[in-house]
Amino acid sequence: MTRRTIEIWVGVFIAGGIAALFMLAMKVSNLSTYTGNEGFEVTARFEDISGLKVRSPVTMSGVRIGRVTKIDFDDQALQAVVTMRIDRQHKTLPKDSTASIYTAGLLGEKYIGLEAGGEEESLQQGDEIQLTQDSLVLEKLIAQFVSSFIESGGKSKAE
Amino acid sequence: MLESLQRLGRKGLAFFQRLGRGHILLWDILAGLSSLLPRPHLVIVQVYSVGVLSLLIILVSGLFVGMVLGLQGYNTLVNFGAEESLGTVVALSLVRELGPVVTALLFAGRAGSALTAEIGLMKATEQLSAMEMMAVDPVKRTLAPRFMAGFISMPLLAAIFSAVGVLGGYFVGVGLLGVDEGAYWSQMQDNVDIYDDIQNGVIKSLVFGFVVSWIAIFEGYDCIPTSEGVSRATTRTVVHSALAILGLDFILTALMFGD
Structure with a gap:
């Protein structure tokens, strides 16, 4: 060699x-x-975010446009405060967009879905999304379903 | 009674003496590393024998480990309708655990034993004493380059192992079993973190490379200079390296992923 x-x-x-x-x-x-420090951060308050994690995706129309960067708990308002970083190129999201927490599939991971509102002004760094919808908790859903089922079952028997 | 107590004491003292010698040797090697800077060729030759010659076994085992992970992961995940997560399973298990650990075990068997046998034979044939006679420090001339080569080669081999394993999982999962190609890569990218997973895997492989090279070189340098002594030292290298790798892996995992 x-x-x-x-x-x-x-x-x-x-x-x-x-x-x-x-x-x-x-x-x-x-x-x-x-994306490094590019992009801007907005916050949203939720009553219940169970299952959402830091680095969960933020989507609009099913396309990922950002990620959750921080999850805090506000001791005064007793609410969860979620900070998300939206990619830099999505500058024109309306200010009155709605943020909801969805589940990918039945048992999949949680993500935040944004739905566009109608306002002219767009979301800026540090803005807060006012309209939010909480995460659906399976147990609560089942409890609701069971109680409504019992109610309707009682009625049908009475008839 | 008294005799067995004496024997126990002698063994204990011998153990601590070896432990001390090992650390003093490590210190000498680390101190001798600076003398390699003007003579990089010494290290290059050793990287060849330690790293390049281990490539084949690493490539083949990486490929097969990845393929087995793909197969096993698929069979389990498909029960939950989660076969899309195959990429995550394969990549995380390779990058976090199997890559560094299996590479280090193979490295100890392939390169560590060769190092011990080579140095042990040098000692048995009095090449090391001959060097000392010529006022050449054998620690600087022969041990330090081998240590450095092991320390450089190990993380590279572990990275190659993991990368080939991910490709092996890809061949089996996407090629044979029909997992969606986009899901395989995108799920992987979503769940493997560059700092938490990749960087910690590289740190693990660096630590293993350090420890395996150290054990191999010390066992060779410290062996009884007979053919039987060399063979015993070679066995000890493989056994002690494997134990050190697995024990350290637990400690490192607890430190890195324990929170």
Whole structure:
């Protein structure tokens, strides 16, 4: 084995290792979705956000336009305060948009869906979304369903 | 009674003496690393024998581990209708655990044992003493480059292992079992974090590379200079490295993902 072949092989090895690290960073991890500090942050208050997490997606019309960056609890208002970062290019979201918490599929992860309002003014850095709709909790839903079922069942028996 | 007590004491003292020697040797090697700067070729030759020659086993095992993960993950996830998450399962298990740990175990078997045998044989054939006679410090001339090469090669090998494994999972999941290609990659990107997962995996592989190279070199340098002593030292390298890797992996995992 000459010195030259050894050096070539070592070069190939190091390059391959760095390429693998690069692939892990760009293709496997979320580095490519980090938009850095670009974009603007808006907040929204919810009564119930159960299941929502930091880095959950924020979508509009089903397209991801941002991510949740912070979840706080307001001790005074007893509400959850969700901070989300909207990507820089979506500058024209109306100020009276509605934020709702949805579930992807029956057991999937929670995400925030924005629905556009009609106002001319658009959301800016630090704005708060006023109209919100809470996360649907499966247990509450079942409880409602069961109680309404019992009520209607009682009626049909009485008839 | 008294004799067995004496034997126990002797063993205990010998254990601590070896522990101390190991750390003093590590210190000497670390101190000798600076002398490598003007002679990079010493390291390059060792990267070849430690890293390049381990490439084949790493590539093949990475591919197969990834393929098995794809198959097993799919069979479990399909019961929950969650086969879209296959990418996440494969990538997280490879990047966090299997990549660094399996690579380190293979590295200990392939490169660590070779290092020990080489250094042990150098000692048995009195090449190391000959170097000292020529006023060449064997720690700086032979041990430091090997240590450095192991420390450089290990994280690169682990990264190659994980990357090839993700591709193996892709071939099986998307190619054979029909998971959606877009879902495989996008779920992976959504759930694998560059700092929490990739960076911690790289830190793990750096630590394993450090420990395995250290154990291999120390066992070789400290072996009894006979053919039997070399063979024992080689066995010890593999066993101790494997135990150290698995134990450290638990500690590192608890530190990194324990919150």
